[in-house]
Amino acid sequence: MARQDSIIKFKGQMGGISFYKSAQDGHLARQKGGVDAKRIQTDPAFARTRENGSEFGRAGSNGKLLRTAFRSQLLNTGDSRMANRLSALLNAVLKTDQVSLRGQRNVANGDLNLLRGFDFNDEGKLTHTFFAPYAADVDRVTGTVTIDVPAFVPTDMIAYPDGATHFRLVAAAAEVDFAENAYNVQALETDELVLGALPAAPVNLALTMSPGNTDPLFVVLGIEFAQLVNGQMYTLNNGAYNALSLVAIEPGA
Incomplete structure (x- = not known):
């Protein structure tokens, strides 16, 4: 090239x-x-190529499903290569499947914990923007997902863009059935909070999922910024600061 x-x-x-x-x-x-496409599809010499192609395509489809599940949270977040980065990582997850045959390996049987910490916006990582401590807890029996953030001083614990006066924390959890190409997602966000030197109140984001669900579950946490002008709040679509990250993952049963 x-x-x-x-x-x-x-x-x-x-x-x-x-x-x-x-x-x-x-x-x-x-x-x-390159080699003729028909030969690749039929020649036994290209069996490994067909297997790799099948698995790579499956990883791409799984990545699209995960992005669709979190589409609402990605509207103000995500870099131009995010889809490719996610597909490549899911392909690595798929290759850890120790159960299925080559060509039939799948993400659900792989080590999904490899996705933990994935930033949907590589230009605005959560760990580079939001420095306050938080805890993400998942209870699969009750279906409860909680993210708790103790009180913190925004100007001390947040790297924010010029012009921002407020911020909000966003959270979402998705139960994803890769085999059926289906998902169940729940989301919450805080009100716009002031970017100031006074401590912000503790934040508790509690999401109610399906009790006893056995599909893989993914939890994201993010931060977005806004500017208050003459009583009107305007969202700032700043690619260097808006962040969304996978902070908890529960593999399926």
Whole structure:
């Protein structure tokens, strides 16, 4: 793969070279080649290739399902490569499946704890923005998920963007059935809290999930910022500060 540096940018194919545009990397060119697709689909020599392709595709689909479950929380968060980063990590999780055959390995049987601490916004990590201590607790029997944050001084414990006057904490939990491509999600957020030098009151975010559910459960915690102008609150979509992270994971039974 090579980058197009000429003034005139090409698209299409010419002389065995494919010219195209990538949203992340701009105008690129690469040599056309590779093995015929039909041969890859049928030739026994490419059995491993088919298995790897099947599993990689499954990881991508699982990543899309997880992103869809937390779509509301991702509207103001997430970097341009987040989907690819999540798919790659889920592919690593899938490869830890010690039960299924090659080509049939799946995320649910893998080590989902590899996802713990995943930041949906790589440019605004939760650990770089929110420094107050918190505890995330999951009770699968009762279906209760709680995130507790003791009282803290916002200006001491939060890195915030210029112009921000308020912030809110957001939390969500999702029970995800990867086999059925289904999920159940519950979410909560605080009111807008003042970014000031006075201590903020303790925060308790309690989510009610399905009692006794055995699907993998994912819990996210995030922070978003707002600006108060003439009595109107405006959300700040600042990619360097808005954060959302997977803070707790309970593998399925």
